[in-house]
Amino acid sequence: MQSKLLEWPKRFQIIFGIARGFQYLHQDSRLRIVHRDLKASNILLDNEMNPKISDFGMARTFGGDQTTGKTNRVVGTYGYMAPEYAFNGIFSTKSDIFSFGITVLEIVSGKRSTGFNHENIEGLTLIGHAWALLKEGRPFDLIDVHMKDSYVNLQEVLRCIHVGLLCVQQNPMDRPDMSSVVLMLNGERELPQPKSPGYFLEKDSQERYQASTKPQSFSKNTMTITTFAGR
Incomplete structure (x- = not known):
């Protein structure tokens, strides 16, 4: 099936739909479900580009x-796992929140978290790049260049970048729950200032992965984030 580039309204629809899906899994379902492997290739899109969360083979219920x-x-998948899960095996709804934050930054930027390359700073991750741009007052530089000539709601984009960075904060206690994320995406709640994120530099995360003594199994993700296909 042929892929097509999505303009901003559809990208925001996908982000918001994923958030609503995880709000149900984390808070509204009878059992609390932690997915543990949220990434772009586990989000399916129907003909109207509505997102459906898939692949619950690694999920755990509370x-x-x-x-x-x-x-x-x-x-799980390298580049999407929360630090506390990757290094200590601790998982919770907040580890799903971390993966969601990365997915948001990918959708906004059209860049994959895995294998991200910055032209000026070697080893800077997508998270680190987004964080640096926000601190420098240039968050809109994160926007996918393929959307430059199309309609973009800059307030929505800024809100999504801000929410994404709140979700990838190093300390899981600092990350919002998904109900708060939904309200923030809707503009119904103030956005607190995010604290330092996890995985700022690729070198740091690689060294910590190598230093971990726990058995690990990583799946590969080869989906290109710039394009989405309806299914």
């Missing part, structure tokens, strides 16, 4: 008041 789990076998 009952009652349980909010956190731990595993000795870390599974």
